[in-house]
Amino acid sequence: MSEADDNTTEGAATAAPRRGPMGRGPMAGAAPVEKAMNFGPSLKRLLGRLRPEWFQIISVTILAVIGVVFSVLGPKLLGQGTNIIFEGVVSAQMPAGATKEEVLEQLRSSGQGQLADMLSSMNLTPGQGIDFAALGSVLLGVLALYLAASLFLWLQGFVLNGSVQRTVYRLRQDIEVKLNALPLSYFDKTQRGELLSRVTNDIDNVSQSLQQTLSQALTSILTVIGVMVMMFTISPLLALVALVTIPLTLLITVIIGKRSQKLFVDQWKHTGELNARIEETYTGHSLVKVFGRQQETNDEFTEKNEELYGASFGAQFVSGIIMPAMMFVGNLVYVAIAVIGGLMVASGQMSLGDVQAFIQYSRQFTQPLSQLGSMANLLQSGVASAERVFQLLDAEEQSPDAEAPAEAAPAPAAPARAGALAAASARTEPARADSGRTAPGEGSGRLVFEDVCFRYAPDKPLIEHVNLVAEPGHTIAIVGPTGAGKTTLVNLIMRFYELDSGRITLDGTDIATMTRAELRGRMGMVLQDTWLFGGTIRENIAYGRPGATEEEILAAAQATYVDRFVRALPEGYDTVLDDEAGNISAGEKQLITIARAFLAQPSVLILDEATSSVDTRTELLVQKAMNALRSDRTSFVIAHRLSTIRDADLIVVMENGQIVEQGTHAELLQEGGAYYRLYNAQFEAPALEGEEGAA
Known part of the structure; x- marks a missing residue:
């Protein structure tokens, strides 16, 4: 915009100053201050977004329970296999034909009572070796259990993956809807890179965290429960020893988690700030080089990169301590179980297979606990990102449209618009006769400002008690010094901001009672800063009115003299523009944006210094096209070069947010007021320069 300062200078109370060469326009506000992480409520809210997937979540839980049951039964069966092997080896060393009781009595009588106590709990058959048939059945059973457990756990992961991705899909949709509902003031105060980081990096991190933690957390918790049940069925004493792991x-986890959580919040905050810096530097790389600020830009990047490195390293290091600490606790419990279990086998209170199974269960018990601890860093990182996303979703939206919106008088029909385009493209020197103009009050596009007041900051007035009438078919030029409120005035027409008091009517209807879509559908706006998206020239022009025919697109291009340079391009209207539209000149970019606005054929046309990037000859051609196309349409022209608006029907002079003069070019010059001073100021300097050169 030619007057971005209207949105920043006047609104500076809500935006912090920027450093470096890249601070410009309404995106120059600083990133919002990061709030302290509120882990519990944010996690609850994040999990609450899974509510639409309740059936799948129940299915996932059932599949996980079945898979875990099969998985925890495996060590018990393996323990039976160990008993079969050990009992077979011991039985083979006993005299055949003797009974178990006789062998035990002989051992006790020979002073080997402890060995007899150990063997008393075994199923021994003296003289008989290993029962390989029974052993084979046990091993096949274990194999079947593990295969079934793997299948059910795979199905659980498959279903959960779909649920998580659909949840993130809905989250992205909500973000898209939210961005369209946010007021312009939000984007004035937020760096673009910071905002992009929230809708890309943070959402991706939420998706990754949910994907990696939910499945593993559910499986780990169920495994802990299942293993605990099995351990109590084998030995309550050893189970109590294993339970020491839980409080530790x-x-x-709590001690380390509290320290790492703040670091994860800082990590994602610094990520957003670094992305904002990179985006700014990339967008303005030419400006950086022109002013020789590469070193300063590199220093600022290095500073932000080091801050991100420090926060990321600290978060990962602190949270990474959890897993080794869990393994250390698990090893201590493992040693205690091995010692106590060995003593119980020696005393005949447990079989060797049960001890083996219990040791396996102790591993299965401590492993999921360690996994839960190690998942804390993933979960903390994901919740930190989720809170940043929720802050965006919770941002205050623009005021909603009226429940029963009013409608302004209908705009000209599409065929008439197409006819106007065709007529404009056919004329080289379109005349603008007053006799052919629609009488005031008729047609569409009559805008009236009634005692309009507006301010960005409550304590800093800007627009004060403005009254203005713009008749259909008239051109209203708005002039004044920088910061006078010119761009703010047209932003109020578009309802980018809401009025503090007063009202603006379009064809007799208060625009505040219309839907924004209806209002902006009647408006066409061409800014000083061009915006073209990656696509063909035809697609960029057609953006002004979806569904426009090829003939209408060509007519708009011819009317705005786009056709002249497009036909010189190798691929014509199919020429693909890159993101920066670097393959065409600045003037050609502006012509395309003007063609896009002309194709829309709005009731009200707003030109914010729209011809500033066009050369003098092209500007004259565009002005002629404008004269032909603005018949029966109100045109607001914000201009700094007063020579371009001499023929305006009404010139409005603004100072400090107020209209100080209104009239035609001749009338205002005759009055000798503010306009007279502005006009002379623009032409005195060239005259003086010419005199100095002649001297």
């Missing part, structure tokens, strides 16, 4: 695990 919770204590370690």
Whole structure:
């Protein structure tokens, strides 16, 4: 915009100053201050977004329970296999034909009572070796259990993956809807890179965290429960020893988690700030080189990169301590179980297979606890990103449209618009006769400002008690010094901001009672800063009115003299523009944006210094096309070069947010007021320069 300062200078109370060469326009506000992480409510809200997937979540839980049951039964069966092997080896060393009781009595009588106690709990058949048939059945059973467990756990992961991706899909949709509902003031105060980081990096991190933690957390919790049940059925004493792990695990996780959570919040905050810096530098790379600020830009990047490195390293290092700490606790419990279990086998209170199974269960018990601890860093990182996304979703939206919106008088029909385009493209020197103009009050596009007041900051007035009438078919030029409120005035017409008091009517209807879509559908706006998207020239022009025919697109291009340079391009209207539209000149970019606005054929046309990037000869051609196309349409022209608006029907002079003069070019010059001073100021300097050169 030619007057971005209207949106920044006047609104500076809500935006912090920027450093470096890249601070410009309404995107120059600083990133919002990061709030302290509120882990519990944010996690609850994140999990609440899975509510539409309740059936799939139940299915996932059932599949996980079945898979875990099969998985925890495996060590018990393997323990039976160990008993079969050990009992077979011991039985083979006993005299054949003797009974178990006789062998035990002989051992006790020979002073080997402890060995007899150990063997008393075994199923021994003296003289008989290993029962390979029974052993084979056990091993096949274990194989079947593990295969079934793997299948059910794979199905659980498959279903959960779909649920998580659909949840993130809905989250992205909500973000898209939210961005369209946010007021312009939000984007004035937020760096573009910071905003992009929230809708890309943070959402991706939320998706990754949910994907990696939900499945593993559910499986780990169920495994802990299942293993605990199996351990109590084998030995309550050893189970109590294993339970010591739980409070130690919770204590370690809480202590370390509190320290790492703040670091994860800082990590994602610095990520957003670094992305904002990179985006700014890339967008303005030419400006950086022109002013020789590469070193300063590199220094600022290095500073932000080091901040991100420090936060990321600290978060990963602190949270990474959890897993080794869990393994240390698990190893201590493992040693205690091995010692106590060995003593119980020696005393005949447990079989060797049960001890083996219990040791396996102790591993299965401590492993999921360690996994839960190690998942804390993923979960903390994901919740930190989720809170940043929720802050965006919770941002205050623009005021909603009226429940029963009013409609302004209908705009000209599409065939008439197409006819106007065709007529404009056929004329080289279109005349603008007053006799052919629609009488005031008729047609569409009559805009009236009634005691309009507006301010960006409550304590800093800007627009004060403005009254203005713009008749259909008239051109209203708005002039004044920088910061006078010119661009703010047209932003109020578009309802980018809401009025503090007063009202603006379009064809007798208060625009505040219309839907924004209806209002902006009647408007066409061409800014000083061009915006073209990656696509063909035809697609960029057609953006002004979806569904426009090829003839209408060509007519708009011819009317705005786009056709002249497009036909010189090798691929014509199929020429693909890159993101920066670097393959065409600045003037050609502006012509395309003007053609796009002309194709829309709005009731009200707003030109914010729209011809500033066009050369003098092309500007004259565009002005002629404008004269032909603005018949029966109100045109607001914000201009700094007063020579371009001499023929305006009404010139409005603004100072400090107020209209100080209104009239035609001749009338205002005759009055000798503010316009007279502005006009002379623009032509005195060239005259003086000419005199100095002649001297």
